[in-house]
Amino acid sequence: MTRLTRRALLGIGAGLVAAPAIAQPRAIRLMLDWTPQGYHAAWFLAAERGHFAREGLNVAIQRGFGSGDVVTKVAAGVADIGFGDPGAVVKHNAENPGRAIVNAFQYFDRTLAGVITLAGRGIEKPSDLRGKRIAAPAGDSGRVLFPAFARANGIPADSVTWITVAPPIREPMLMRGEADAITAFVSGAFFNLRALGAREADIRMFGFNAHGVDIYGNALLLPAELAQREPAMVRGFVRATIAGLRDALNDPAAAIAAVQAREPLADVPLETERMRFIMREAVLTPTVAQHGVGHVDGARATAMVAAMAESFAVPNPPAASSFMLTDFLPPAAERMLPAMRA
Template sequence: MLRRSLIATAGALLAAPAIAQPRALRLMLDWTPQGYHAAWFLAAERGHFAKEGLNVTIQRGFGSGDVVTKLAAGAAEIGFGDPGAVVKHNADNPGRAMVNVFQYFDRTLAGVITLAGRGIARPADLRGKRIAAPVGDSGRVLFPVFARANGLAADAVTWITVAPPLREPMLFRGEADAITAFVSGAFFNLRALGAKEADIRMFRFNDFGVDVFGNALLLPAEMAAREPEMVRGFVRATLAGLKDALTDPAAAIAAVQAREPLADIPLETERMRFIMREAVLTPTAAAQGIGHVDPARASAMVAAMAEAFAVANPPSAESFMRMDYLPPAAERMLPAMRA
């Protein structure tokens, strides 16, 4: 009888359907964990990823442009990076193309930053000035487009090549007249050095003729085509985490600090509010829902990037700026950020 019972049990186990295992994914951020990354930390903590059958490991990045290179090398499956960098990558690597499946930042954070007293009240005043930036900085790469849009010759400035941590100190000490950087970093770094908020002047690219998108969720085109429901689930979980972050900023920053123990809570809270205001909670997002990509604007971005990177055969915007993985617009409307 025991033998028959064991045989019956074994048969029942063999006949039972296999339990689906969560899809393991690696998400690469653009930098170390900061407040604007909280959507993914909360999606992990509050079960939004698990609900979509995903087991997501989140890892730091080393720059929004570098994310594309790391994805192509297989360092992660999904990345939060610069869709502008995809223009050159896809032109050079048509067999390993990347796609943008969720336009998180409606505007780039790149810009030219200076201080009062440097004689720079408008972009044309940069003529003859010294600008400090790393070679690969997105603002420096796009500067020729910015210059042309503002009646300035691209070679009318002198570039000082520096490591990222040195540019704000050089500007503050007067060793450079301006820098290119993400305004979200430069603003807080200059203030920490002692600059008065009223003295910080920021020429945001979107406001001065270079209307390009900011960071987005990127992944290999082949993977997106092979696993469309996985991609849609990842986007839904991201949206859920973002809404949680906006309605509960304290929990959002706590989730960041759990992964970056040295994070300054007041600073990261202020930085998150700054970035949400600058790049996420925009009029476009309010009218069309976050993730909306206007075709004409996307084509203009491709043209700007092709000029900046000297790409002769750029991909079409519609080939990689995708909206078919998004939920309906009504589900992409965001709440105001709670005080």
């Protein structure tokens, strides 16, 4: 056995003291838009498979309470980064220029907001909504955007009657016939109605993007001040997100297992189907196939700001270029996505 002298031991100790400290990972709080679901798997896999760690990040993921609410919570400092509605940023930034929020990564190329109804309610096309009762929470994205949807489809915005309800109540009300239609994310309403016994063939969905309101869906949002102060951190977070998303598309079973690890009551077949639905409708679009995930078209972004300014009655909306940022994206070649595996 090798024996170390007292002098050698002291030398080792001195070396340990003199060694530079190992940098600690940057702690980041990410707020989702809702409880963990299949489309959130990109961040769960980024954590599990070391993508965040390789970027020097230690990310704590917390549930949210709606994509619009995320903007308020991030602005208030409840989370550092949030997965929320960039449309809601229009009103927030107009009213809070000193606490502006920016979009660092456009995850959903299309909004999932829409009007949903059932067969037998006399609504087979958007114009049939005249005189109908629509149930939705007051701040629901689809309800807020309804004036733009109505204008695009030749419907007087005041020709419908709104019933204000809590989110869990709208689909049951539609099933019972207490409302003729609802506004919601189609990805939620479709599966909720099926769980309540509706036949798939009887569900009618009028997604806003397919009916004249071509706007962006949820994105990674954070305070402008944080983005300006730590651009390298934001770029790393975006890279890790894309890596996690690619892993989720290549291995859907692992993606849903990562969701179930955080939400034990998750229905695996349902969440798998929901994830496929959302990837098809909002992420793996022709635009993303051409330009890569995260691409922002200036004309579309400007149109979104105009639609939100009208819906929220914002007289001085911010320019789309002031918050719909692409500065943190890797090159397009690194943002191309694979098809989702079976």
